[in-house]
Amino acid sequence: xxxxxxxxxxxxxxxxxxxxxxxxxxxxxxxxxxxxxxxxxxxxxxxxxxxxxxxxx
Amino acid sequence: xxxxxxxxxxxxxxxxxxxxxxxxxxxxxxxxxxxxxxxxxxxxxxxxxxxxxxxxxxxxxxxxxxxxxxxxxxxxxxxxxxxxxxxxxxxxxxxxxxxxxxxxxxxxxxxxxxxxxxxxxxxxxxxxxxxxxxxxxxxxxxxxxxxxxxxxxxxxxxxxxxxxxxxxxxxxxxxxxxxxxxxxxxxxxxxxxxxxxxxx
Numbered sequence: 001x002x003x004x005x006x007x008x009x010x011x012x013x014x015x016x017x018x019x020x021x022x023x024x025x026x027x028x029x030x031x032x033x034x035x036x037x038x039x040x041x042x043x044x045x046x047x048x049x050x051x052x053x054x055x056x057x
Numbered sequence: 058x059x060x061x062x063x064x065x066x067x068x069x070x071x072x073x074x075x076x077x078x079x080x081x082x083x084x085x086x087x088x089x090x091x092x093x094x095x096x097x098x099x100x101x102x103x104x105x106x107x108x109x110x111x112x113x114x115x116x117x118x119x120x121x122x123x124x125x126x127x128x129x130x131x132x133x134x135x136x137x138x139x140x141x142x143x144x145x146x147x148x149x150x151x152x153x154x155x156x157x158x159x160x161x162x163x164x165x166x167x168x169x170x171x172x173x174x175x176x177x178x179x180x181x182x183x184x185x186x187x188x189x190x191x192x193x194x195x196x197x198x199x200x201x202x203x204x205x206x207x208x209x210x211x212x213x214x215x216x217x218x219x220x221x222x223x224x225x226x227x228x229x230x231x232x233x234x235x236x237x238x239x240x241x242x243x244x245x246x247x248x249x250x251x252x253x254x255x256x257x
Contacts, residue, residue, distance in 0.1 A: 039084050045063075045093070055065045057076040057101065 025052040063093075067100030072150075072255035075124060080105030091118050098123055102255070108162060109133045113140030113171070121147045124255045128154040131162035131188065135173075143172040150255055151180045159185035159215075165196060175202040181252070182209045190218040197222050208245040 026033035027041050034050075035041040044050045067076045078101055092114040102124040103109075108131045111118055123146075125132045132154060135144060154160050160183060165171065180186055186207075191197070200222050207213050207228040214220050217234040224236040232239045249257035 038078055039082075042084075053063060055063065057065065057067050057078075 023050075023052045024054045024056060025050055027055060027057045062095040062097065064097045064099070065101065066098075069100065072100075072122075072124065075100050075102045075255070077102040077104060080107045080109065080128075083107050092116065095119075097121070102126065103132060104128060106130050111135050111137070111142070111144060113137040113142050115141050117143040117145070119143070119145040119147070120149050123149045125149065125151045125160065126153050126255075128156055128160065130156045131158050132156070132160045134162040134164065135171075136164045137171045141170040141172075143174075145172070145174045146176070146178050148177045149179075151178065151186070152182055152252065152255075154183045157184065158188040159183075159212075161186065162188045163191055165191040171196060171199060173200045175205055177204050179206040180208070180210055180213075181206070181247070183211070185212045185215075186210060187215055187219060190214075190216050202226070206245065 025035065025041060025044075027035045027038060029036055035044070041055065045052070069075050080103065091109065091111050093116075095117040096119070097117075098120045100122050101120075104125075104127045106129040111133055113136070132151070133144075151160055156162075160180075197218065202219075202223045204225045205223070205227075207226060207230070209229060213228065213230055220234040221236050223239060226235065226239045227242055227245060228235070228239060229243050229245055230241065232241045247257060251257075
């Protein structure tokens with residue numbers, strides 16, 4: 001196995017960071033979030049338009 | 058939904074500022090929503106006039122540090138057969154709910170596999186908590202209601218089978234037929250005599 005260069009290390013860190021990233025959706029009735037109504041958010045999940053593992057309200 | 062778990066989390070940490078979900082319509086998007094995946098709710102206030110429906114799909118539905126208040130219907134309708142779903146409430150306040158069929162409208166028949174747990178919760182000033190006891194006392198083997206407070210509810214239990222599942226509770230009714238280590242206290246006190254906020 002060849003020696004890891006700085007470039008390899010950076011690519012490895014970026015890959016691991018991406019794998020650990022969770023899929024978040026946000027909800028706020030006052031705006032400023034991905035969705036403003038709970039019903040729209042659920043409909044998007046049911047339609048498989050989004051596939052979050054976390055919803056922040 | 059392809060994921061195995063969904064976390065729905067309020068970003069406010071002060072209970073009086075938790076985000077409020079008002080279930081004010083019978084939107085079909087809610088129907089069977091909980092059947093898709095395991096869902097974990099945290100730091101949310103629920104209110105409204107339409108129930109969340111849980112059917113038997115073998116999923117986990119857990120509520121932690123939530124508030125359920127002023128519902129005019131049942132909060133959740135549990136419709137289960139002989140499946141292996143889990144419904145759990147932890148450190149949740151149930152206050153001022155007036156649904157005639159209780160906070161939990163149970164339509165449970167047969168089976169003993171539903172895990173139903175309520176821990177460290179407070180039930181104060183509700184019209185009723187459970188619509189009935191389930192249709193089969195053997196199902197209670199997987200039910201556990203521990204370390205909860207029951208105060209000022211018009212009806213706490215619909216019958217004695219559920220009382221036997223209650224352990225380590227404080228209750229404003231007599232402890233007759235309760236489970237182990239329950240304490241009766243007819244003068245349970247809160248920080249405010251009239252309670253408008255979760256921290257009262």
